[in-house]
Amino acid sequence: MSGEIIWDDLIVSGSHSSFVMKRNTALRITDLDGDGNLVTLFYNNDNRLERYNMADTLKAQHTVFLSKGNVCYSDMGRIICSIVDSSCGWHDTISGMSNAKTVGSKYGILNYQEARNDMHHNAHDGALIELSKWGLGKQDLLANVNFFSKVTADDFGNLSFVSGNSQPGDFVDLRFEMNTLVVVVSSQHVLDPSSPYLPKPFALSARNISTAGPYDFCRKSCPENERGFYNTELIFR
Amino acid sequence: MTQNNGSFTQRNILYDFILNAGESWMHDVLAGQILRIVDQDGNQSADTLIYNSNDPSDRYSATDTITAQRNIYLTTGSRLLSNEGNLLMTIVEDTCGRHDTIGGACSAESNTVRYSLDKKYMHSCRDSFLLAAINCNCHLGKRDITSNINFFMNVPVCENGTLNFADGVSGPGKYVDLMAEMDVKVLISNCPQLNNPCNAYNPTPLQLMIW
Numbered sequence: 001m002s003g004e005i006i007w008d009d010l011i012v013s014g015s016h017s018s019f020v021m022k023r024n025t026a027l028r029i030t031d032l033d034g035d036g037n038l039v040t041l042f043y044n045n046d047n048r049l050e051r052y053n054m055a056d057t058l059k060a061q062h063t064v065f066l067s068k069g070n071v072c073y074s075d076m077g078r079i080i081c082s083i084v085d086s087s088c089g090w091h092d093t094i095s096g097m098s099n100a101k102t103v104g105s106k107y108g109i110l111n112y113q114e115a116r117n118d119m120h121h122n123a124h125d126g127a128l129i130e131l132s133k134w135g136l137g138k139q140d141l142l143a144n145v146n147f148f149s150k151v152t153a154d155d156f157g158n159l160s161f162v163s164g165n166s167q168p169g170d171f172v173d174l175r176f177e178m179n180t181l182v183v184v185v186s187s188q189h190v191l192d193p194s195s196p197y198l199p200k201p202f203a204l205s206a207r208n209i210s211t212a213g214p215y216d217f218c219r220k221s222c223p224e225n226e227r228g229f230y231n232t233e234l235i236f237r
Numbered sequence: 238m239t240q241n242n243g244s245f246t247q248r249n250i251l252y253d254f255i256l257n258a259g260e261s262w263m264h265d266v267l268a269g270q271i272l273r274i275v276d277q278d279g280n281q282s283a284d285t286l287i288y289n290s291n292d293p294s295d296r297y298s299a300t301d302t303i304t305a306q307r308n309i310y311l312t313t314g315s316r317l318l319s320n321e322g323n324l325l326m327t328i329v330e331d332t333c334g335r336h337d338t339i340g341g342a343c344s345a346e347s348n349t350v351r352y353s354l355d356k357k358y359m360h361s362c363r364d365s366f367l368l369a370a371i372n373c374n375c376h377l378g379k380r381d382i383t384s385n386i387n388f389f390m391n392v393p394v395c396e397n398g399t400l401n402f403a404d405g406v407s408g409p410g411k412y413v414d415l416m417a418e419m420d421v422k423v424l425i426s427n428c429p430q431l432n433n434p435c436n437a438y439n440p441t442p443l444q445l446m447i448w
Contacts, residue, residue, distance in 0.1 A: 049379050049380065053347075054299075054300075055339060055341020055384055056350070058340075059341065059400070060347070062399055064394050064398050064399075064400050073350070075346070075347075075363075077347055077350045094300060094339055096298065096303075096304050097300075124320075138294040139294050139380040139381055142383055142384070143299060143384050152396050153308075153394040153395075156310075157335075157394070158307060158308050159307045190304045191304060191307070224351060227350050231350065
């Protein structure tokens with residue numbers, strides 16, 4: 001991605017953040033150490049009742065994962081953001097996020113009194129903290145994207161976590177098609193079998209980007225996306 | 238609870254209702270009670286959401302459920318978990334064998350994306366969900382309409398990550414029994430979808446029983 005960086009930030013291992021990305025800006029997320037998992041949720045910031053919808057995203061594109069050329073759909077038939085580039089071939093959409101129970105049973109409980117800021121965090125609580133800053137809450141916590149993680153299903157539906165999906169420096173570029181509230185939490189994937197508590201750091205950088213053109217790769221990746229872009233562009237006419 | 242090859246002579250049926258296609262239904266199922274959903278004519282989709290009656294923000298979560306059981310499909314033994322990790326209901330019997338929980342519910346807006354822009358007027362599950370939520374007088378609304386279960390729907394996922402909407406694995410009279418593990422409210426939309434071959438373009442009634 002070219003162009004001047006508007007802002008950049010570091011998501012420290014295990015931490016959480018939320019921010020607004022305007023239409024015609026792009027966000028690069030970089031998995032600095034590799035094997036990271038960034039829990040991510042999206043809401044239309046002009047009407048936060050409109051939000052990322054896992055099922056609509058998957059059904060429209062006949063896929064259970066996201067990569068370059070895919071888009072993230074809202075529950076209103078519109079496109080929140082497009083994956084205009086990704087050095088990582090698979091981003092998980094179906095596995096949800098960790099909570100106090102899953103982190104406690106897998107890694108043990110480590111609280112602030114004992115460990116200060118090395119305490120064990122979980123994605124559920126991190127996401128709720130961020131949501132509450134914008135007047136949102138438990139009812140707004142939905143199926144999320146797990147950037148940089150890969151989970152496959154066999155013929156019987158059994159899920160497998162695929163290790164080594166993301167290398168140090170792997171990135172994904174999201175072009176925002178509407179003004180979007182973004183919530184991110186660095187948290188190990190729920191199905192990650194590795195035993196130590198070791199969430200990873202991520203670099204974020206925002207740039208300006210031009211609107212998707214008529215022959216845009218994401219727009220043209222399937223007829224459904226052409227209609228999704230049409231629906232989205234209607235609200236900006 | 239002993240199963241008697243579908244004979245209910247031994248049971249005290251508390252409730253028995255036919256839910257036509259395109260209609261929604263919301264009902265309390267108390268801890269220990271069983272809700273049976275019968276696919277009367279086969280390959281119908283029962284789009285289903287479940288709420289903790291005492292705190293509806295504690296509600297069915299597709300992702301928590303499939304991640305905990307490490308399997309993407311629901312069948313006998315599946316523990317239906319909430320977004321808080323609590324056990325809402327368990328599937329105690331299933332003559333169909335496989336149910337979807339990642340395909341979601343149809344909506345006017347998603348119909349425009351999936352099929353064509355002129356399908357927006359058609360009746361949809363999310364319209365049914367929203368109307369039932371508004372009319373339940375239990376403070377539910379759009380924020381509470383989350384990723385649902387599609388009982389009797391077959392949405393196979395391939396190892397390469399592609400998602401298909403396949404012909405149903407259900408058939409006339411197949412059913413699923415859900416035992417309430419706490420007091421829950423169950424919201425069902427009997428899917429009115431006319432654009433998808435999975436129900437042979439012919440939505441049909443469901444039978445709902447509680448004992």
